Amino acid sequence: MVVCGDDGLAHRLAAELRGVYGEQVTLVVPPSVRTVRPPVVGRARAASAALLDRWVTAAVSRANGAPGGTERVVEAPELTEAVLAEAGVDRAEALALVYDDDETNIRAALTARRLNPRLRLVLRLYNRRLGQHIEELLDQAAALATGDEDIGADASTTVLSDADTAAPALAATALAGTSKVVQTDGLLLRAVERQPWRGRIADPGLATLALLSPTNSDSAGTDEQGPQLLPDDAAVRAATGRGAVVLEQVSYSGPSLPAGRAVGVVPAFASLFSRRLRWSLAGLVGCVLALAVALTVVTGDHPLYATYETLLDLFAINEPALHQPLGRQILQLLSGLLGLLLLPVLLAAVLEALGTFRSASALRKPPRGLGGHVVLLGLGKIGTRVLTRLHELRIPVVCVEADPEARGVATARRLRVPVILGDVTQEGVLESAKIHRSSALLAVTSADTTNLEAVLYARSVRPDLRVVLRLYDDDFATAVYRTLRAAHPNASTRSRSVTHLAAPSFAGAMMGRQILGAIPVERRVLLFAAVDVGGHPQLEGKTVGEAFRPGAWRVLALDTATEAARQGTSGTGSASGSASGDSDGDVQQSALVWDLHDGYVLKAEDRVVLAATRRGLAELLGRRRREPAGT
Template sequence: MVVCGDDGLARRLASELQDVYRERVTLVVPTARAPQPVVGRRAVARLGLSARLPVGRQPRGVDERALRVVEAAEPEEEVLVGAGVPGAAALALVYEDDETNLRAALVARRLNPRLRLVIRLYNRRLGQHLEALLDQAAVVAEPGADLRELDASTTVLSDADTAAPALAASAVAGTSKIVQADGLLLRAVERTPPGRGRVAEPGLCTLALLSATTGDPAGTEGSERSGDRGPQLLPDDRSVAAATGRGIVALEAVSRAGPTAPLRRGAATLPVASLFSRRLRWSLTGIVAVVAALAVASWLTTGDHPLHAAYITLLDIFAINDPAVTEPPERKVLQILAGFVGLLLLPVLVAAALEGLGAFRTASALRRVPRALSGHVVLLGLGKIGTRVLARLREMEVPVVCVESDPEARGVALARRLRVPVVLGDATQEGVLESARVHRADVLLALTSSDTTNLESTLYARAVRSDLRVVMRLYEDDFATAVYRTLRTAHPDALTRSRSVTHLSAPAFASAMMGRRILGAVPVERRVLLFAALEVAGHPQLEGRTVAESFRPGAWRVIALDTSAPEDRRPDLSAAAPEGEPAPAAGLVWELHPGYVLQARDRVVLAATRRGLAELLGRHAATAPGP
């Protein structure tokens, strides 16, 4: 396996392949890579943590003798040849720059048509076209061969798309976690037991048992406190029945996702409330009421038709009616009052015109934070990850206020289109978080690319509001765990979550390099549960066994069966139908009979742990023992 990258995802992926899948890995990194500090000294001192920072090029947990490191400024052709791409089984291109990954993928496909490619791209549309192009190039290079026989598939993934659902679900008050692949919708729900001594409803199946302290703000999630060994993934029925009083993660529903609904764009239709101020609206309402009263008074005093009386009143207001010199006194008084109302109407109309013009001129500008806003999510950082999380939160109609120091950041344009308030400034500076109304917020999402900014912003927000719910993005998963536990100890009444994007996304990239694309990933506290599609043929752990016999607690569980004929199956179960083509018929059966015997021709959907999936997919994995 060859991994090329310039950030933490490359090192995490190399560690995943070597440690979990037992593969030989060549890691290509930039020349003379400078160490990236995890956190600033001030934040370290405030937390009471050690100031020793993990640095170096070697991934954590990877034996240096089993990992070959190649240093190169760019993944050029000679570099890829030197890294062994012509004879490699798979290549992962995970540079942060899409153009670099694109150029290297084209060169790699020419060097090795049988190479399995996994490419990191932020541009979704470009990724779809690139997958088709490179797969077609593999078929052309091997005339008469089938792409599935070559196993030279191309998979385009985005760490932002992989991690965004987990980050958004951690921030939203509630228990539902939705994992949406291109074609499938997986819904996992955290369910708390109805009372002590009772077991929560399992739904379709129980995916995980939560740690006993996960609902306790003063507890340590996933610790061994009070005999709690952390979450238990894919437990058997006996363990679920015995775990009374503990929450579970249940598979609630799985369905085929339809076309992605367009995001609401408030700038497309400007409501009256955004055009005119409250004071102006009340002024216009008062004038309309006075005009109606004058029209009714004219109708009652003159005996005219109501429409004629209203018409005469409007003429008097606009000063285009003849003076009521010969009219009765009542008519003269009403005309004078209508003239005064006309004088009052003129400045109100001018103010309305100015406010309306100003509203249209600022429609493309950033929206200010409403003064009365409360119960919202404060999102720090509008980079790749922050942009995807912002889109997710707005799809769920969650009120958001963004904080970004760079006015040209990637997500500022999206926030402008969605009419989401944005505060421009450094979140660590005094007054910036106050401008975002953090003291009235429910959740703080710190998703900038700087660990120092995320941690210092969290500590400052905690000083403003000690019970604020916090979700932090931190670079190193071990450091994220230490920060999480320290904050939970320092603020026992607040809920804290720390997440590492590389930790959430690396399993998807690693599984794709093994030839199977992950359909979804659900974070369970500090662990990850994966969903993947797998052909039964060639797997003695599954073939010839019943659904109940194939279930291995803590490793994998068959949750669905693809009933479509092998010749009609899509190579990628999670892929949506191309534009202009009808969606494939639903061929997945989710409520399987425990006695069904899995055949070699079957394709199943598995829920698996990282090591369980590695045992099934790994080329060096030993055959699983019988049940």
């Protein structure tokens, strides 16, 4: 694996590939990373100086069964073709280009695709529309160079951005309160540790992923060392005194958005006019009909003609009823009087409609009685994606933004999400967002001090509030987390850096489009992948029970979505998967079937979601590992 970048994301991604997936990594960085803040620069310099120590530590870790790979650092001021060749792009499996400049990443991707047409590319681009075109261009170039129109996932191009990868993780952390979360097909899946109850695992959830290391005296003499990944039912039943890691679906327990809620700036017709005005209009219509009926009785005319005459009298455009019966003259006078009453009612209707449209295009305020919602601070690049993700999950949100021209304000207006314009550090702003009645606070502004100040103030208002704050530096985020946990042990606190959240998704994309995420289990790791059954003899034509190989892989769910629907949604990574769904806020129903019977026969056209170890997935996908023998 080759990683090229100029900020903390490159170093974090390299660490993710080494520590979680056990890959051999070549890291290409500038000689002096000036775009990274001093704490990150210090860690990068120290990491380069201790390269030999990392090699030794990684080798010892792999010998002990822990995931880990080696890393080689190449320093280059510019990412030229010679530098890519020195990094080994021509023989690498995947290349990640995570420079802060889109043009640099695109130029290097074009060069790398020429050097190695079968290389798996992962690009960091902020321009999403340009990224779609670049992705198609590079995949087409790989197909032409290899002469294979279906190059598969081994020579694919994936375009990601910090906002698309970090936003779902922040939303998931606010709901689940943990980083052991995998997102797939719009679902949040959480791996939780369950301790034995009366000698057995209580509530296995969707599936038992692992048995933890034995800790009691009854299992002290067992030969099992470390956790047992993907155990079969017999091993789970026989486990005594051992905890387990089970998979469960995360659901939002608070209030949800009402069904059928209008989205957009055009309100419903009933909301254009007030209740009193609607009754006034109904009364005038009733009077017109009564006058038409009376005119029919008096003159004996046809009801339609009588109605027409009444409307002409109502608008004062009919001839005077001279030399006509007295009843006709009285009805004409009454119609004229009703027309005078109609004028102010019509004027009031026009003014109310204009006011309604003006209010619809303006920012909404939090409704009375709102509670259990999520308060979102910041509507920048990250905040906008977080808002869209929360709205897709139908979770009520109240946003706080200081800049009325922020990019997320228009999105909030379109989604009809309440927004408070003001500085969050000022008194009364969080109270206007009803922070005392909310379920969680997400502070995702670009200023670390603003996020920290807002969280501290919110904790002073409500000590048990669940908070998630975005911080730039990972070390600073860890220090803040530990301090807040010590000060408020009964509250949920999560502090995340964008590089920490984005790295797992970039790493998953480098492993292949099949990878949905990774969950650590003690010193080992479990991978979640979406695999087409066709072409895999270990799965095709076998039942779910027969396809299960303990300790290697296990089929969890069946994907029943059509091919067009799959291409419209992208798989998400671990806690920080890429955003899924459209930006219009529509909720997509999950197409995954979790309650698969062991006797279900897997067909070639099926697509399944499975949990696997690194070795098991490499064997299943036929991937040739470049690791030393015995690891």
